[in-house]
Amino acid sequence: MSVTRRQILTGVAGLAVVGVTAGGLGRYWLGRSDPEVGHDYQLIAAPLDVELVPGHTTQAWAFGPSAPGTELRARQGDWLRVRFINRLPVETTIHWHGIRLPLEMDGVPYVSQLPVKPGEFFDYRFRVPDAGSYWYHPHVASSEELGRGLVGPLIIEEREPTGFAHERTVSLKNWHVDEQGAFLPFSIAREAARNGTLGRLSSVNGVHLGVVDLPAGEVVRVRLLNLDNTATYRINLRGQFEARIYALDGNPIEPRDLDKEYWLGPGMRIDLAIRAPAAGEVIALRDGPVRLGTFRVVAPVEHSATTRDWPPALPANPVSEPDLSNAEKLNFNFEWVGSVSVDTDNGRPPSLWQINGQAWDITDKTCADRPIARLVKGNSYILELKNMTQYQHPIHLHGMSFKVIASNRHEVIPYFTDTYLLGRNERAQVALVADNPGTWMFHCHVIDHMETGLMAAIEVA
Structure with a gap:
């Protein structure tokens, strides 16, 4: 039986020290521990009722209290330690998309690990060598598990300040649901033989036609992540603004102006710097001619840090140069x-x-x-x-x-x-x-x- 968002939050709050059946009892912590020793997370996958279609309930699966799931953050070069607890009715894993890590942490069943069965947990522990925008998802029954909502952003922060005082994470995902919010087939053979089986309801951070606020006059780092099963988005913006591309799929590039559109396939990410116009303006985030959501420009918070000039290029990741x-x-x-x-x-x-x-x-x-x-x-x-x-x-x-x-x-x-x-x-x-x-x-x-x-x-x- 699914639970509500409130029940998830209430239940999680009461789990400061809990035994988990996986060959014995285990002690685990919620959120982060001492930042001096890394980033510790407890991440629970469980059924979650969400309202994708107004007035209707969709029985999603989620990492934490939202779908897409909890945003995880770590700093480049540090350890990322995640105790993953499976409270789904099916077995699953976590793959850390884009992260260069040891094979045993890669989350592919019967290749790097055994699936995590219902009621069990698995400890993921690895260093994150590269800064950038990444994400995580299962590699088990992927059409259904990703389709039901088991996706989430993973942000690896640069070790040194980048010059950005503001940033936003924007997760794009289509949902395979009907007008009452019930799930439709995640994969249909005749569609799988073509472009793939598309969902019918688009979302920005889990909300259809979602709104993201930008501070007026500021340069904001906007991390766009395509967490969809199938859709390639023809990303374009409409409104009064300036925008530059700073990174592609987690890796920095020499900043350049955003063209009329950028094709963002499933699993891909793009980091933009957007100079927001005056308060009250809006910028449409679109897939070709179709509106996905809105950047709403609001008055900046008083006494907040400001970024009005374009920051310098992001530092390169330590990826080996091929000969x-x-x-x-x-x-x-x-x-x-x-x-x-x-x-x-x-x-x-x-x-x-x-x-x-x-x-x-x-x-x-x-x-x-x-x-x-x-x-x-x-x-x-x-x-x-x-x-x-x-x-x-x-x-x-x-x-x-x-x-x-x-x-x-x-x-x-x-x-x-x-x-x-x-x-x-x-x-x-x-x-x-x-x-x-x-x-x-x-x-x-x-x-x-x-x-x-x-x-x-x-x-x-």
Whole structure:
């Protein structure tokens, strides 16, 4: 049975010291402990009733008392320690999207850990090497679990001041709900074979047509995160303002003006600096012509810190620079299978997509034992990504960052990322140093593309 937001808050407040059944009793803390020794969080996944459609209740699943879930923060270089407690009726994990971490903390079932069963907990503990905007979500039954609300922002703060006195986190997500707030199918085979199964109700920080306040006259860092299962947003702003891009997918770039629109695929993030106009003005946040939400400009709080000049570029993350002149080249073809096969007896999803002729079977716990590529630790590689389909694919690599260096479709100013939106019939080149040992997932972040074949494993040893 679902609980209300008030019950979650009340229940959490009463859990200062509680035993959790997972091979014994455990003592855990809420929120953060002493900041001098890192960032400790207790994070509970549980059913939660939310009101997405006015006057109707949706039985979501949430990390904490909201969906999207609790914003977690840590400082670059520090330890992030999270005791994750599963109070859902299903098993799950947490994957820390975009974070370069040890394999055993990556949250992929039967590859880096066993699923966390109902009533159990798992302690995630790792250092965060890079500053930026990231997020977290399960890697179990992803269409349903992300679709029900199990997503949340993870913000890694720079070690030194950045010049921004104000910032806002803006989580974008579509919901698969009908006019009464009841969930619709998260994946439909005929849609999974195309762009993916889209939700019908957009939200900004969990609210349809949500409003985010900006202080008048100030330069505000706005972290836009696409936490959707499927949707690629054609981000554009309308109103009186100035805006620059400061980071893509957690990694800083040389600041440049925001173009007419920016295509933000599932799993991708963009950090903007927006100079807010006078109080009373509004800036429309749009997906192409469709309004997603509103930035409302309000009078700044008296005596608050101010940022009126453009801050300098953010400090670069310590990502290894690939040696392009000595890099080995590897080809990856992203293809449509060409037919739909459904094994109803075994409950397998249809096989619709493949990488280099191999379709991933999410019901097969041994798929990662057959990696699509084996990389030598410390060597540089150029990966040629060839989209042989008529649909976009946001290609995401776990455990490492890669540098986008070329595309046959548009000019590239090289930058580091963990997710690249590979356009229709596009051929792009990305480069990396294989500096993190393990078996890492390499997949499309349109979730029902991933679950119907568009995933592989890359081994670094």
